[in-house]
Amino acid sequence: MSAIICTDLCKYYQQGDAVIKGLDHVSLEIEEGSFICLSGPSGSGKTTLLNAIGGLDALDSGEISIDGERVDLLGKAALADLRLHSIGFVFQAYNLIPVLSARENVEFVMQVQGISSAERKQRSSKILKEVGLEGMEDRRPAQLSGGQQQRVAVARAIVSQPKLVLADEPTANLDSKSMESLMAHFRELNRSHKVTFLIATHDQRVMEWADRLISMEDGRVVSDELQQAIR
Amino acid sequence: MAMPVRAMSTLAWRNLWRNYRRTLIMLLAITVGVWAMIFMTALLRGMVDNMVRTGISSLPGHVQIHAAAYRDDPSVSHSMPAPSKSLLEVLNNEQVLAWASRIKVPAMISSEQDSRGVILLGIDPENEIALGFDISDITGGRFLNGPDDHGVVIGKKLVQRLETRLGKRVVVMSQDPENAIADRGFRVVGVYEADLESREDNFIYAGREVIQGMLGLGTDISELAILGHDYREPEALATSVRNAVPADREVLSWLKLDPYLSTMMQVMDGFVLVWMVVIFLALSFGLVNTLMMAVFERVREIGLMRALGMRPSAIIYQVLVESLMLLVLGLLAGNILAVGTIVWLKDGIDVSAVSEGMEMMGASSVMYPVLQYPDLILANAVVIVLGIITSLLPAWRAAQYRPVEALSST
Numbered sequence: 279m280s281a282i283i284c285t286d287l288c289k290y291y292q293q294g295d296a297v298i299k300g301l302d303h304v305s306l307e308i309e310e311g312s313f314i315c316l317s318g319p320s321g322s323g324k325t326t327l328l329n330a331i332g333g334l335d336a337l338d339s340g341e342i343s344i345d346g347e348r349v350d351l352l353g354k355a356a357l358a359d360l361r362l363h364s365i366g367f368v369f370q371a372y373n374l375i376p377v378l379s380a381r382e383n384v385e386f387v388m389q390v391q392g393i394s395s396a397e398r399k400q401r402s403s404k405i406l407k408e409v410g411l412e413g414m415e416d417r418r419p420a421q422l423s424g425g426q427q428q429r430v431a432v433a434r435a436i437v438s439q440p441k442l443v444l445a446d447e448p449t450a451n452l453d454s455k456s457m458e459s460l461m462a463h464f465r466e467l468n469r470s471h472k473v474t475f476l477i478a479t480h481d482q483r484v485m486e487w488a489d490r491l492i493s494m495e496d497g498r499v500v501s502d503e504l505q506q507a508i509r
Numbered sequence: 510m511a512m513p514v515r516a517m518s519t520l521a522w523r524n525l526w527r528n529y530r531r532t533l534i535m536l537l538a539i540t541v542g543v544w545a546m547i548f549m550t551a552l553l554r555g556m557v558d559n560m561v562r563t564g565i566s567s568l569p570g571h572v573q574i575h576a577a578a579y580r581d582d583p584s585v586s587h588s589m590p591a592p593s594k595s596l597l598e599v600l601n602n603e604q605v606l607a608w609a610s611r612i613k614v615p616a617m618i619s620s621e622q623d624s625r626g627v628i629l630l631g632i633d634p635e636n637e638i639a640l641g642f643d644i645s646d647i648t649g650g651r652f653l654n655g656p657d658d659h660g661v662v663i664g665k666k667l668v669q670r671l672e673t674r675l676g677k678r679v680v681v682m683s684q685d686p687e688n689a690i691a692d693r694g695f696r697v698v699g700v701y702e703a704d705l706e707s708r709e710d711n712f713i714y715a716g717r718e719v720i721q722g723m724l725g726l727g728t729d730i731s732e733l734a735i736l737g738h739d740y741r742e743p744e745a746l747a748t749s750v751r752n753a754v755p756a757d758r759e760v761l762s763w764l765k766l767d768p769y770l771s772t773m774m775q776v777m778d779g780f781v782l783v784w785m786v787v788i789f790l791a792l793s794f795g796l797v798n799t800l801m802m803a804v805f806e807r808v809r810e811i812g813l814m815r816a817l818g819m820r821p822s823a824i825i826y827q828v829l830v831e832s833l834m835l836l837v838l839g840l841l842a843g844n845i846l847a848v849g850t851i852v853w854l855k856d857g858i859d860v861s862a863v864s865e866g867m868e869m870m871g872a873s874s875v876m877y878p879v880l881q882y883p884d885l886i887l888a889n890a891v892v893i894v895l896g897i898i899t900s901l902l903p904a905w906r907a908a909q910y911r912p913v914e915a916l917s918s919t
Binding site: 329332334335336354355358359360361362363367369373375376377378382386387389390391392434 | 513515516519520523524527809810813814815816817818819820821822823911912913916
């Protein structure tokens with residue numbers, strides 16, 4: 279995936295008589311293998327931008343290209359295929375399927391992809407071990423703590439080896455140790471497999487891991503700086 | 510991309526039991542609905558079957574032969590010769606289970622106390638039994654011993670009306686071909702009971718040869734009744750017989766001889782389908798409501814699945830599989846309950862409290878459920894097909910959710 283190119287993105291929301299600018303003429307270019315943090319206060323447009331790039335939300339205007347393909351022009355089925363094969367999501371709320379176990383949640387995307395049972399089991403066991411959930415594979419979300427659920431969600435996002443990971447406050451409910459472990463894992467994936475990471479966060483400690491920091495406010499990009507990742 | 514059938518099925522099954530109370534209530538509704546469809550249909554089929562069999566089995570048979578003018582004027586003057594050789598060949602082939610020739614004329618029967626108009630049947634008792642006369646209907650005395658038996662067998666109701674009894678003499682009077690009175694004394698040798706009291710009142714049995722002698726008919730007969738293998742398919746038999754008799758004979762199947770019964774049978778098939786569809790329509794409101802609730806409760810989850818890469822068609826499939834599972838479980842329970850009820854009631858339901866009303870329709874006072882496999886298949890097919898169609902709305906609705914809105918719902 280060579281680049282994500284966002285050109286003049288606009289997304290507006292109507293709230294009564296007021297028009298809220300979710301995205302206000304946002305333009306960005308993201309190279310393959312980037313590790314980027316999106317920062318900004320609540321309502322600044324971070325989630326809106328992630329949703330737009332992931333094809334979860336339609337724009338009012340603007341263009342998004344991923345690997346040369348116009349995402350904003352794709353139909354529902356094509357967008358679903360793009361998300362299935364190329365994009366991993368980590369949401370602000372853990373968003374696990376409550377009737378599936380931790381392992382089944384992690385394997386869900388791979389099942390939809392058509393990966394064999396043996397390979398699914400092998401990958402899910404490995405990733406759950408890496409996120410520190412070995413021995414909890416058969417527990418349902420209701421039997422896991424908030425942090426554990428988030429780790430399942432992260433495992434699900436990366437187990438299918440996507441080229442792009444869009445993470446919205448992935449460490450919000452994690453303790454420091456878990457946060458460090460998670461970010462280290464992200465960074466490893468980024469460096470070894472050139473997985474592109476776009477992480478929306480308030481957490482300064484998370485921002486320290488990024489190569490590039492984009493700040494947003496009121497739907498606009500207010501700063502876009504490269505930095506030396508501390509980790 | 511192939512649908513991950515196993516994943517969807519696992520998810521559907523577990524989602525079905527997330528709200529087990531609601532699922533159980535819906536299951537109960539489907540079970541009762543299916544039970545009603547199958548059991549009530551079996552009961553109605555049994556009633557119609559009984560009406561038809563009662564109506565045609567012993568007297569009309571499946572096919573009858575008469576002289577052309579006999580049905581307009583069933584008197585002795587419209588008799589016909591005994592069966593010819595070509596007709597006998599047809600009557601003795603494998604299409605025919607049994608046949609009987611009869612004298613059947615209006616007559617008057619008189620006892621010491623009273624007189625009644627009746628239908629006098631001169632019969633070969635052995636052939637009538639083969640045709641369908643149930644010997645267990647003889648509840649007093651005996652049946653006739655042969656076509657030359659000099660006794661008479663009358664119905665229990667007629668015995669009461671004539672204030673006579675077994676062993677007493679009665680006089681039977683009719684007209685011969687010269688319109689002269691022909692009468693003869695008979696001893697009551699047997700009393701029969703029938704499902705329909707009207708039959709007991711109207712039909713009396715005597716030996717064919719004795720009646721032929723009494724009326725001066727020689728070997729002529731009034732009608733020839735034929736029994737085939739399936740009362741539902743009498744026309745083929747009628748055609749074979751028609752080809753073997755002279756042109757001045759009238760050969761009719763029971764469908765034409767008794768249009769009331771034949772209409773009942775034809776209407777029944779249409780009624781069964783309408784009945785099943787009506788029951789299912791009543792069920793379908795509950796089914797749609799159950800699925801809609803299930804979808805509304807899982808909006809966020811549906812949004813998640815869309816976000817993870819499931820196509821809208823997969824969401825539709827997911828909901829339909831869940832619905833199908835519910836329907837299949839309900840069908841299983843409903844079928845078992847219905848078949849169990851039918852087996853349990855194989856000896857019939859006694860409705861003699863309303864026997865007069867039943868008799869007006871030509872039905873007996875005991876209703877036997879009759880399970881026909883096409884009805885069983887139809888009931889299941891109606892539930893599955895209409896159930897899937899009904900489920901399409903909630904399934905489509907689920908697939909329309911925009912992922913970002915669905916994910917942010919509470």
